[in-house]
Amino acid sequence: LRALQASQQCATALNSTVIAESSVNCWVHDTHGALHLLPVYVASDDADVLTAAARMGHIAFTDGDRQFRVADLSRLLEASRRLDAPVTVGFRAHRADPLLRRIYAGLYRLANRVWFSLDVRDVDCAMKLFERRALVGVAVASDGAFFSAELLIKLRASGMSISEVGVPHYPRVAGSATGARVGVVVRAIRDFWSLRVALWRDREAALRRGATLI
Numbered sequence: 001l002r003a004l005q006a007s008q009q010c011a012t013a014l015n016s017t018v019i020a021e022s023s024v025n026c027w028v029h030d031t032h033g034a035l036h037l038l039p040v041y042v043a044s045d046d047a048d049v050l051t052a053a054a055r056m057g058h059i060a061f062t063d064g065d066r067q068f069r070v071a072d073l074s075r076l077l078e079a080s081r082r083l084d085a086p087v088t089v090g091f092r093a094h095r096a097d098p099l100l101r102r103i104y105a106g107l108y109r110l111a112n113r114v115w116f117s118l119d120v121r122d123v124d125c126a127m128k129l130f131e132r133r134a135l136v137g138v139a140v141a142s143d144g145a146f147f148s149a150e151l152l153i154k155l156r157a158s159g160m161s162i163s164e165v166g167v168p169h170y171p172r173v174a175g176s177a178t179g180a181r182v183g184v185v186v187r188a189i190r191d192f193w194s195l196r197v198a199l200w201r202d203r204e205a206a207l208r209r210g211a212t213l214i
Contacts, residue, residue: 059135063126065172067096072167076129085163086134087155089120090127093166115196116153120162123149127167132214134160141210145184146191150210153195157207 060076062068072090080088095102105124112118124145134155142150155162198206 057132058129059132060129061126062128067170067172068127068167069170073127073129075165075167076127079163079165080129080131083161083163085161086131087152087160087162088129089122089152089162089164090125090167091120091122091164092125092169094169096169096171111192112149112153115192116149116199118149118153118156120152121164123152125167135214137212137214139208139210139212141195142188142191144191145188146195150191150195151213154207157203 060073062070062073068090076088076090079085095105097105105122109121109123112120112123128148138151138154138158140147140150140154152162195206198209
């Protein structure tokens with residue numbers, strides 16, 4: 001209920017769509033405060049949710065596993081307005097994750113920085129805010145764990161400004177972690193190197209490949 005109320009407040013302030021995704025559905029508040037329920041399957045990914053909800057001037061999304069608070073999207077809104085940034089992403093100020101997961105995250109961040117020059121502090125932080133225009137024409141090929149990284153890589157390559165703001169992070173109390181599953185990791189590695197090789201071969205074609213979000 002608190003999440004629903006917070007999303008309504010954020011949607012009104014943003015003139016936007018606010019999304020909170022769970023394992024079974026996601027709910028969307030539009031600018032008028034109306035609540036819409038979008039069917040989302042257990043294997044749903046961020047690309048599906050973004051595409052389904054891209055009707056308003058802004059799109060904000062977060063996970064539904066209660067590691068983040070919907071109300072903290074207001075931090076991204078404030079930063080977006082202050083910096084006039086079309087893309088604002090959160091980073092976990094203090095990660096409430098086990099040590100091994102923090103190590104994995106650090107290595108992943110380093111790999112994206114070395115191989116793609118992506119200097120975002122927390123690629124997979126599930127607190128992101130986009131102006132709709134920033135996503136128009138952007139195509140993403142990955143439909144797995146590499147989705148967020150590929151999206152940010154392509155936004156940066158297009159010259160899009162990305163601002164970052166720290167957000168609180170809480171221990172998981174709902175759902176189950178999937179990021180360390182072998183299948184998920186293998187798929188992410190495949191998508192990572194697929195994009196890297198494609199950029200070496202033909203940068204423009206690589207930036208256009210994938211499904212267009214909007």
